[in-house]
Structures are given as structure tokens and as C-alpha cells.
Amino acid sequence: VAYHLQRVLRPAAGYRWLSARIEASGPARTLFTGTERQTKTVLFGCRMCGQCTLPVTGYVCPMGCPKELRNGPCGGVGADGSCEVYPEQRCVWVDAYDRAAGAGRVGDLRLLHRPVDHRRWGQSSWLNYWQGRDEELWTGDASPGLGQSPGANT
Amino acid sequence: VSLRERLASGSFAVTAEISPPRGASTEKITAAAASLRDWVDAVNVTDNQGSNVRLASWAGSLAVMAAGLEPVMQMTCRDRNRIALQSDLLGASALGIRNILVMTGDHPKFGDHPGARPVFDLDSVQLLWALRTMRDQHVLLSGRRLDPAPDCFLGAVENPFAPPVEFRAERLGKKVAAGAQFVQTQFVFDVPAFARWMTQVRDLGLHERCGILAGVGAVRSVRALEYMRDKVPGVEVPDDVFRRLRAAPPDKHAAEGVKLAAEIVQQVAEIPGVAGVHLLVAVNEQAVPGILENAGSRETRWADGR
Numbered sequence: 276v277a278y279h280l281q282r283v284l285r286p287a288a289g290y291r292w293l294s295a296r297i298e299a300s301g302p303a304r305t306l307f308t309g310t311e312r313q314t315k316t317v318l319f320g321c322r323m324c325g326q327c328t329l330p331v332t333g334y335v336c337p338m339g340c341p342k343e344l345r346n347g348p349c350g351g352v353g354a355d356g357s358c359e360v361y362p363e364q365r366c367v368w369v370d371a372y373d374r375a376a377g378a379g380r381v382g383d384l385r386l387l388h389r390p391v392d393h394r395r396w397g398q399s400s401w402l403n404y405w406q407g408r409d410e411e412l413w414t415g416d417a418s419p420g421l422g423q424s425p426g427a428n429t
Numbered sequence: 430v431s432l433r434e435r436l437a438s439g440s441f442a443v444t445a446e447i448s449p450p451r452g453a454s455t456e457k458i459t460a461a462a463a464s465l466r467d468w469v470d471a472v473n474v475t476d477n478q479g480s481n482v483r484l485a486s487w488a489g490s491l492a493v494m495a496a497g498l499e500p501v502m503q504m505t506c507r508d509r510n511r512i513a514l515q516s517d518l519l520g521a522s523a524l525g526i527r528n529i530l531v532m533t534g535d536h537p538k539f540g541d542h543p544g545a546r547p548v549f550d551l552d553s554v555q556l557l558w559a560l561r562t563m564r565d566q567h568v569l570l571s572g573r574r575l576d577p578a579p580d581c582f583l584g585a586v587e588n589p590f591a592p593p594v595e596f597r598a599e600r601l602g603k604k605v606a607a608g609a610q611f612v613q614t615q616f617v618f619d620v621p622a623f624a625r626w627m628t629q630v631r632d633l634g635l636h637e638r639c640g641i642l643a644g645v646g647a648v649r650s651v652r653a654l655e656y657m658r659d660k661v662p663g664v665e666v667p668d669d670v671f672r673r674l675r676a677a678p679p680d681k682h683a684a685e686g687v688k689l690a691a692e693i694v695q696q697v698a699e700i701p702g703v704a705g706v707h708l709l710v711a712v713n714e715q716a717v718p719g720i721l722e723n724a725g726s727r728e729t730r731w732a733d734g735r
Binding site (some may be wrong): 373 | 511524531533536538549550552553554555561562566568569570571586588591592593595599600603606607615655663
């Protein structure tokens with residue numbers, strides 16, 4: 276379902292206009308961000324980092340990892356798929372792999388994720404997405420180098 | 430020859446590991462480096478291993494260099510943010526440290542300061558990517574230019590045995606894409622499982638872009654082996670290994686551990702695409718000559734110059 280929504284909600288002129296209107300109004304923005312928080316926390320374990328990877332991480336939030344790893348699992352995952360830090364929890368990347376594999380999207384997990392911009396915690400990533408601020412969060416190719424690109428930081 | 434040249438030449442590479450002391454002296458590091466000098470190409474200096482405070486890895490690396498051995502400076506993402514990590518690379522490079530091994534690092538929960546703030550500002554892929562960009566594109570993560578750029582040979586780690594196992598070679602692929610030129614693996618006890626991972630590594634062509642060093646450890650006792658299995662994150666020990674060690678009399682356990690390690694060295698050396706071994710002997714560096722001699726008696730691939 277999430278993958279279908281992903282197609283429907285791709286940034287189009289309409290969403291860009293709508294998201295600009297929401298951002299311009301304080302109360303609308305608060306309400307919208309609150310809705311995003313509620314929905315994504317319940318569905319995906321979202322932590323509101325403001326720069327969402329869910330579409331390419333099998334709809335499992337990588338920020339639920341105690342090391343907040345965005346590029347895949349650490350080497351300490353237990354043989355049963357448990358988290359090394361909180362053994363009673365499953366590794367978010369084991370879940371992400373299973374869900375991505377189930378949806379035929381393992382290729383997504385090869386993408387290289389750029390570092391988190393910590394100024395964006397608590398922001399609505401949906402607004403950031405429609406406003407085009409999320410375009411450089413990940414790439415398939417590391418060749419241009421990491422230094423030139425965090426232009427999306429504004 | 431340097432580790433970089435050794436791997437470029439295609440001859441079998443050997444690295445080992447030194448844990449810096451909990452104290453303000455490099456004496457033990459110097460002694461360990463001197464005893465390893467004639468046996469290995471380079472030696473890792475760990476970065477507060479297991480989240481326990483030790484002498485800094487850059488300082489230990491300088492001591493290793495002074496003792497006439499090439500260091501591999503470990504750099505974890507656990508304690509320092511992107512500002513400190515980039516600054517550390519500049520400092521290390523300026524002082525002649527070339528090999529940098531990048532890893533995420535253990536969580537502070539496992540160490541002697543479990544209440545410490547876990548940093549993890551970057552992950553290992555992002556740190557490799559940042560360091561490679563500093564070297565090759567001469568810019569920081571901020572985009573600001575560096576003059577002069579650092580010179581470094583970048584390494585990564587991988588655990589071929591941890592779930593999701595099917596993704597582990599791909600994960601190395603991400604590290605290679607980000608900048609890894611060599612990789613050291615977690616302890617290999619289960620050689621067939623390691624060989625399966627190597628098949629995937631070869632299918633992705635990673636062995637041609639990155640020197641693969643298989644992690645091999647010598648265990649000194651059954652208790653040490655149990656500790657490794659139960660307390661070290663990500664280490665799997667097959668029951669066969671326990672049976673074999675228990676079958677030997679207790680005073681022969683250490684010798685049996687060395688023999689076992691030597692056999693694993695020989696077995697992984699036969700796997701296509703393996704460029705060398707990383708001997709995980711942290712506080713047991715006197716085991717290194719025994720492992721290599723035992724392995725070398727039937728295997729002469731790394732006999733050149735040693």
C-alpha cells in the first residue's frame with residue numbers, strides 16, 4: 276500500500292503549491308506536522324528526523340536503530356535477528372531487508388544515504404519532500420563526492 | 430612494503446591488532462609492535478575497543494610507526510561527530526598515518542562508560558565517503574576546500590555471518606562504493622559460511638576493487654571462546670570448534686587454538702578473491718608467529734621477505 280501511495284504522492288505542482296501554503300501558516304503547519312508524526316510513528320516507528328528514508332528502506336524507519344544507521348545494519352546483529360544493543364528488539368535493518376525483499380525492492384537498500392542534517396529534527400518531511408528539499412538525501416552513485424552536495428541543507 | 434603496495438602487488442597480506450593500554454604510556458604498544466614487525470604488513474590500533482577508554486588510536490599509531498611498523502588507525506563513529514572525525518583525518522595524515530580503518534563502533538552500553546552519549550553522527554559508509562572526498566576532491570563535507578588534501582588508504586570492516594546474511598556482500602559493496610580499499614572481516618570460524626559470502630563478493634566484483642582480509646583469531650581457552658560467543662557482538666562460534674578445543678587437555682588449549690587458527694588461515698587463503706588475513710589477537714600478539722609458521726609450513730604464498 277505504501278509503495279502505491281508513494282507513486283500517487285510524488286511531488287507535483289499541486290502538492291508544491293499546497294505544501295507552500297501549509298508552511299506559510301503557523302497553525303496549519305503545526306497541525307500537518309502533528310498528523311505526520313502520529314501516522315508515521317504508529318505505522319513505521321518514525322522518529323521525525325525530518326528527512327524521510329521510508330520509501331527506500333522497506334518502510335522501516337532506520338532512526339529506530341540505536342546507532343541511527345541509515346546505510347544498513349551494523350555487524351553486531353544477533354543470529355536470531357535481534358538488536359545487539361536491545362536484544363529484546365529486532366534489528367530494524369533485518370525488518371527492512373525482509374520487507375524490501377517481500378516487495379521486490381532489495382535494490383533500494385543499495386542506495387547511499389547522505390548524513391543527517393540535525394537541524395531538521397521535528398520538521399515535517401512531507402513538506403520538505405514536496406518542497407524539493409529532500410532530493411539529495413540518497414544517491415546510487417558516490418562518485419561526485421560527498422562534499423559538494425549537501426546543498427539541500429537550507 | 431606498505432599495506433597498500435602489498436595489496437596492489439597481489440601477494441598475501443597479513444595484518445594484526447594491538448589494543449592500546451588503559452594508561453598514559455606507549456611502552457606496551459612499542460613492545461608489541463617490535464615483536465610483530467617481522468611478521469605482519471601492518472597492525473591495527475583499536476579506537477577505544479568495546480567502548481572502553483584506552484589511549485587514543487592516533488597516539489598508539491604514532492608509537493607503532495616509531496617502532497618501525499605500519500599502523501592501521503581505527504576510527505569509529507561512536508564518540509566523535511563529523512567535525513572531529515574530519516579534523517582527526519587531517520591530523521593523522523599530516524603526521525604520516527596512512528591506513529585508516531573506518532567502523533561504526535560498539536554502542537557505549539557495552540563499555541566502561543555505559544551512560545555516555547552515543548554520537549553516531551555519521552555511519553561507517555558516510556565516514557568512508559567523507560574521507561574519500563577529502564582525499565580525492567579536496568573538500569570537506571561542508572564543501573570548503575582543503576589545502577593540502579590528506580593522503581590515506583581507507584579500510585572498512587564487515588561481518589559476513591550476521592543477519593541479514595543475504596545482504597552482507599551488498600553492504601560491503603556500499604562501503605566500496607563509498608571509498609573502502611580494503612576490508613577486514615569479523616572472526617572466521619565457520620569457513621564454509623565465509624566461502625559462501627566470498628562467492629557473493631566475487632559475483633559483485635568487489636574483490637577486484639577492495640583487498641579482502643579474512644579475520645582469524647587464536648583462542649587461548651574454552652572460557653575465552655565462550656566469552657567471544659556470548660559477549661562479543663556479532664561473533665558466531667560453531668560447536669565443532671568447542672568440541673575440538675575441549676578434546677585437547679587444558680594445558681594444550683592455547684596450542685590447539687594456534688593450530689586451529691593456522692588451519693583457518695590456510696583454508697581461507699585457498700578461497701579465490703581473499704587477499705590476506707587479519708589476525709585478531711588483541712592482547713595475545715605472541716600467538717602471531719606460531720599461527721603464521723604453522724600455516725606457512727604447508728603454504729608458502731606469504732613467505733616472501735619474511
